[in-house]
Amino acid sequence: MQIEYVLQVVLGLVVARLAAQVALSALNRREVLRHADNPPPAVAAMVDAETHRRSTAYTLAKNSFGLVSLFFEAGVLVLILVSGVLPWLFAHIGAWAPAAKWDDALFIIAALTLASLPGLPFDWWETFRLEARFGFNQSTPGLWLVDKVKGTLLGFAIGFPLLWGLLALVAVAGAKWWVWGFALLFGFQLLMVVLYPRLILPLFNKLTPLPEGALRERLFRLSERTGFRASTIEVMDGSKRSGHANAFFTGFGRFRRIVLLDTLINQLTEEETEAVLAHEVGHYRRGHIPKMLATSAALQFAGFWAVALLAGSGWFNPGFGFPAGELAPAFLLFALTSGLVTFWFGPLGNRVSRKHEFEADAFAREAMGGPDSLIAALRKLASKSLSNLTPHPLFSAVYYSHPALVERERVLRGEGGVKKAWE
16 A cells, blocks of 8 residues: 555545444434334333433433534544644654653553543533433542543553553564564453452442342352352442443452442342343353453454554555554554444444343343343333433444343343334
């Protein structure tokens, strides 16, 4: 590829993705409006009229906000790529220590941090205007700011030495550096699965053991009879930031722990909470975790190969104003632009994810002796979160990692599912 065409190709990819995103947004908005005043029978059976009205308003508000965000993010990306600010930053930071590798790592961290700054007003608006308008936000401006500062400092504390080590590896690993680089990053990822809940999550949230009582006994009995041994069950204070609910487990083997958000416990009955946990256990028992790790490893391996290929080409770096052969700019450019390609593969990943959700639902149905408790839990969570119950099928295919609730419920009841289950 000739150097002068590189930016043109990337800008074409930006426009193509933006056009697809806008079209999908319009399709979803039209579908939601079509059912705004007359919800389908299957949806009317799940939520009352007032909840459906608020769900519609919330979905449309997110749709409008998302549309503005899409144009803004695309504009920022184009500006970053064509303005010359990245080569300028690379040259100035590189002048501090020309023979070192830490300056390349610092360049990547600094560039990614600067690229994230224009999005902060949008994040603030979403938290304190959009989410607050519908009663979800529980955060404060002070907590929001502290979270951002903590996240930035933590990203530097972890990312800088990791990138430094990765870039320094090139000097000793030779042409196959990218294989060893992948091994370093994937090994670090596995380590973080164990360390994240112990060292990082407590920096943002308070985790306390689930108190003795009926719920704890019920959940540990579920853990025992499903063969899911957990070291502990903890409650996370998610309510200090949001009214949305969730549950998850982290870690491997004896380090495995179950985490319930306090909002989940407050919104569901004990039996419904057990059903949600049974669904999460289903992901473990059906082997979804190693499958996801294997997929992640394959994608990372391909990504490292692509970075090595692009960095070694005579057109990729120069097309953006960087010297040919420099690895740090290639890593940064790949991080900024790879989403323009991976976006088109989103439906494939979501299809696999939805298949896993159906399998976990089936496991929970067996563990609970029927689908009713999980269905009741899903209906409550959808109602409390004002979920969109009538998404356009194409929008759902591209963006939803979980099936639409109507389809999910039909499959749970053994009635099958169709693309437009509410029709």
